[in-house]
Amino acid sequence: MSNEPFVRLQHVSKTFPGVKALDDISFDINTGEVLGLVGENGAGKSTLIKILSGVYSPDPGSNIIINGKQVMNITPKNSLDMGIVVIYQDLSLFPNLTVRENISLSKHIEKNRKTVNWKNIDIVARNVLDQLGVQIDLGVKLGSLSVAKQQLVAIARALVYDAKLIIMDEPTSSLSKGEIDVLFKIIRQLRNRGIGVVFVSHKLEELFIVCDRITVLRDGKHVGTFPVSEVNTEKLISLMVGRSVSFERMAGDKFGEEILRVENISLAGNYENISFSLRKGEILGITGLVGAGRTEMVQALFGLNRPSSGSIYLEGKKISPKNPQEAKEMGIAYIPESRQTEGLILRQNVARNITLPIIREFAKKVKLLDFKELFAVARTWISNLDVRPNYPDMLVSKLSGGNQQKVVLAKWLATKPKVLIIDEPTNGIDVGAKREIHQLLRGLANEGMGIIMVSSELPEILAISDRILVMRQGRIAAEFDGNEATQESIMNYAVPKGKAAGGVI
Amino acid sequence: MNVIKRFYRYKESTVATIIVLLVIGLTILNRTFLTFDNWASFLKSNSVLGIAALGTLLVILTGNIDISSSGQIALVTVVIAKFMLAFGGNPFIVFIVGLATGALMGVVNGLLVAKLKIPSIIATLATNTIINGALRWYTNGAWISGLPDEFTRVGDIMFFASSEVENGTINGVPIQILFMVIAAVITFFVLRYTMFGRGIYALGGNADSAQRIGFNNDRLTVMAFTYAGLMYGLAGVVYTTIMKTVDSNAFIGFEMNVIGAVVLGGVSISGGSGSVFGTMLGMLLLSIIKNGLVLTRISTYWQSIVIGIIILFAVSLDIINIKREEKRTIKVDIVKEEV
Numbered sequence: 001m002s003n004e005p006f007v008r009l010q011h012v013s014k015t016f017p018g019v020k021a022l023d024d025i026s027f028d029i030n031t032g033e034v035l036g037l038v039g040e041n042g043a044g045k046s047t048l049i050k051i052l053s054g055v056y057s058p059d060p061g062s063n064i065i066i067n068g069k070q071v072m073n074i075t076p077k078n079s080l081d082m083g084i085v086v087i088y089q090d091l092s093l094f095p096n097l098t099v100r101e102n103i104s105l106s107k108h109i110e111k112n113r114k115t116v117n118w119k120n121i122d123i124v125a126r127n128v129l130d131q132l133g134v135q136i137d138l139g140v141k142l143g144s145l146s147v148a149k150q151q152l153v154a155i156a157r158a159l160v161y162d163a164k165l166i167i168m169d170e171p172t173s174s175l176s177k178g179e180i181d182v183l184f185k186i187i188r189q190l191r192n193r194g195i196g197v198v199f200v201s202h203k204l205e206e207l208f209i210v211c212d213r214i215t216v217l218r219d220g221k222h223v224g225t226f227p228v229s230e231v232n233t234e235k236l237i238s239l240m241v242g243r244s245v246s247f248e249r250m251a252g253d254k255f256g257e258e259i260l261r262v263e264n265i266s267l268a269g270n271y272e273n274i275s276f277s278l279r280k281g282e283i284l285g286i287t288g289l290v291g292a293g294r295t296e297m298v299q300a301l302f303g304l305n306r307p308s309s310g311s312i313y314l315e316g317k318k319i320s321p322k323n324p325q326e327a328k329e330m331g332i333a334y335i336p337e338s339r340q341t342e343g344l345i346l347r348q349n350v351a352r353n354i355t356l357p358i359i360r361e362f363a364k365k366v367k368l369l370d371f372k373e374l375f376a377v378a379r380t381w382i383s384n385l386d387v388r389p390n391y392p393d394m395l396v397s398k399l400s401g402g403n404q405q406k407v408v409l410a411k412w413l414a415t416k417p418k419v420l421i422i423d424e425p426t427n428g429i430d431v432g433a434k435r436e437i438h439q440l441l442r443g444l445a446n447e448g449m450g451i452i453m454v455s456s457e458l459p460e461i462l463a464i465s466d467r468i469l470v471m472r473q474g475r476i477a478a479e480f481d482g483n484e485a486t487q488e489s490i491m492n493y494a495v496p497k498g499k500a501a502g503g504v505i
Numbered sequence: 506m507n508v509i510k511r512f513y514r515y516k517e518s519t520v521a522t523i524i525v526l527l528v529i530g531l532t533i534l535n536r537t538f539l540t541f542d543n544w545a546s547f548l549k550s551n552s553v554l555g556i557a558a559l560g561t562l563l564v565i566l567t568g569n570i571d572i573s574s575s576g577q578i579a580l581v582t583v584v585i586a587k588f589m590l591a592f593g594g595n596p597f598i599v600f601i602v603g604l605a606t607g608a609l610m611g612v613v614n615g616l617l618v619a620k621l622k623i624p625s626i627i628a629t630l631a632t633n634t635i636i637n638g639a640l641r642w643y644t645n646g647a648w649i650s651g652l653p654d655e656f657t658r659v660g661d662i663m664f665f666a667s668s669e670v671e672n673g674t675i676n677g678v679p680i681q682i683l684f685m686v687i688a689a690v691i692t693f694f695v696l697r698y699t700m701f702g703r704g705i706y707a708l709g710g711n712a713d714s715a716q717r718i719g720f721n722n723d724r725l726t727v728m729a730f731t732y733a734g735l736m737y738g739l740a741g742v743v744y745t746t747i748m749k750t751v752d753s754n755a756f757i758g759f760e761m762n763v764i765g766a767v768v769l770g771g772v773s774i775s776g777g778s779g780s781v782f783g784t785m786l787g788m789l790l791l792s793i794i795k796n797g798l799v800l801t802r803i804s805t806y807w808q809s810i811v812i813g814i815i816i817l818f819a820v821s822l823d824i825i826n827i828k829r830e831e832k833r834t835i836k837v838d839i840v841k842e843e844v
Binding site: 076077092093094095096097101105106108109110113114115116118 | 697698699700701702703706707709710711713714715717718719720777778
């Protein structure tokens with residue numbers, strides 16, 4: 001192995017309108033090393049991958065040297081030509097084609113062939129699978145294979161490209177323990193052949209098993225790159241958290257009686273044995289890594305899925321909402337994470353959006369809508385929540401993210417809920433507007449509403465939660481008092497502790 | 506047992522089974538069904554359907570839909586009829602003109618879908634409506650007849666004919682069936698042995714991935730629609746060899762038969778899966794049903810009702826299968842990193 005790094009990043013930045021996704025990143029990826037890449041959601045991992053694969057171009061002034069040559073302009077094509085292959089989480093394979101085609105077709109394209117040489121397709125596929133020492137029936141449709149095998153096919157395809165560096169985005173997220181073992185064996189084998197691997201994973205323990213070095217990103221900045229022998233899980237967590245953004249804490253003080261109680265609800269594969277309670281006037285923060293089952297769990301309260309066991313009590317009465325309509329009538333409101341696609345009708349105006357859940361109230365004489373009253377109600381909410389600009393007939397799509405979120409809030413507040421569930425309330429909103437949403441939520445709680453807030457942003461969780469539940473792999477891993485939790489203590493429980501293959505080295 | 510299981514792994518097996526059962530049933534009901542004459546006759550008239558279905562097959566494989574086959578075929582028949590009345594009926598030239606007209610329409614559809622990103626159902630609905638309107642205006646709905654002998658003679662050519670011609674019976678294989686077989690063989694080779702063909706499957710299976718590994722999705726889409734147009738062109742010429750006159754209204758509603766044949770043959774309407782063999786079986790099934798209804802003296806009004814119900818049935822099966830497969834594959838949510 002040569003000492004020259006395969007990829008050298010120097011002062012790489014990437015700015016999106018309003019956000020600096022990568023901020024002056026400099027580090028090396030050595031030839032034939034396995035480099036772990038970690039960071040919280042939004043730390044800049046994906047942006048970095050997309051720059052290396054040519055999907056995004058970095059800001060001017062960034063300098064990327066690949067294989068000793070400075071590369072001015074990375075395109076998806078020349079990134080592949082230089083041997084950088086990304087295996088995305090969705091694997092980018094073709095379920096309707098056979099394994100041999102999935103592996104070899106790209107080689108045909110690369111050579112600009114017009115016709116298919118099936119013999120060649122077969123030989124190329126057989127060769128790489130042999131190299132990997134994997135046995136997969138080349139003639140079966142890819143879609144009939146397990147995810148683990150599909151992943152091996154994706155790796156095989158990368159080898160067909162003559163990969164020098166394979167970037168794997170969360171490769172173990174849907175694999176069993178045995179399958180992870182096989183994957184790690186393959187990764188070591190690639191390393192021995194001088195092929196580098198960038199391994200992106202939330203499961204920190206895994207990194208120690210398979211990586212040579214680990215790079216930590218935080219808020220788009222390079223915190224450091226460490227040989228695995230110099231760090232441990234606790235150290236990594238402390239490096240990952242401590243984001244620069246933080247909010248002044250707004251705790252509640254007067255809580256009323258219990259309004260919602262959840263006992264042991266489970267839904268296989270999504271969440272298990274979840275129990276908690278919520279009081280009037282309280283904000284319960286629920287956090288955890290993406291995929292920990294938070295959203296699925298709160299959706300059960302709103303009738304979007306039905307737990308297979310356990311019970312839910314609203315004001316002491318047992319409920320089991322079958323659909324959102326029922327949940328709404330019981331006094332539960334749910335504001336989803338993707339407000340643009342699930343929470344709003346973008347092509348309608350503010351007034352129509354706000355009044356949508358209570359539209360029946362305006363259907364007076366012979367079921368025709370009373371628009372005068374509808375607009376009057378909408379105006380009240382617009383001024384209550386300070387939606388700007390304050391025109392009820394403005395198209396929602398023209399509003400800023402923060403104001404769109406206020407419209408979603410208004411829409412559900414109009415149903416006068418007893419319990420408000422809000423998923424990632426400030427996703428994609430600028431910092432000032434985030435603060436406004438926090439204040440609104442705190443205000444609602446003070447008026448006696450029970451609020452469940454799901455959020456990945458620890459500063460936000462710490463700022464307004466009275467109590468905090470940390471979910472991990474579908475279960476509640478810990479509960480904290482909002483006044484006592486810290487980013488480190490939360491992350492310690494959020495990160496999966498599954499002892500992966502071979503134990504920690 | 507194992508053999509049967511393996512047999513039914515193929516989507517085409519179901520339709521093949523239904524065909525065999527129908528053939529047995531219809532033969533019992535009416536002995537004339539399973540005769541060479543009957544088959545040669547109904548396959549001849551359904552060759553237009555078969556050829557058009559081969560075209561629509563490629564479009565459906567890309568994950569799009571083409572409901573303009575009827576308009577395109579009608580246009581081709583009118584264009585070649587007028588062409589022949591003006592310039593004579595050299596069959597070779599007429600074929601070229603027919604194919605070119607179809608291909609041109611296909612390019613237009615393809616560009617509307619690939620470049621302007623108009624959903625294919627809307628784009629082809631619009632072109633179909635425009636073509637039909639223009640044809641009615643141009644022909645005033647009148648039939649075009651008096652086509653040159655030089656051309657119409659082609660339609661009577663038989664292959665493998667024995668020398669003794671019996672009264673009123675078809676003798677040998679009509680040329681139209683041969684055209685359909687050749688079109689099927691060519692389409693099979695295009696799909697199986699060209700990168701264009703494999704690209705169509707890739708595009709229909711996973712468009713983003715196709716793009717990522719270097720296929721030009723837009724070009725594939727345009728080419729698929731163009732190939733479809735070529736087939737409609739051939740179908741239009743073949744139709745004219747059968748009827749020897751042209752009625753621009755003859756094809757209204759025909760596109761549903763074409764799409765029906767394709768989906769009956771096990772081609773997935775969501776794209777990426779299906780074969781030439783299946784499409785031909787779908788054509789065969791539709792033809793047998795139509796012929797069977799005639800032979801068993803069931804009113805022809807029932808034809809479209811029966812065909813509609815069968816298509817509904819076939820598509821529902823397809824959707825149920827897709828749902829089942831979706832459940833089996835693990836859902837990988839692609840979490841967009843916040844920027």
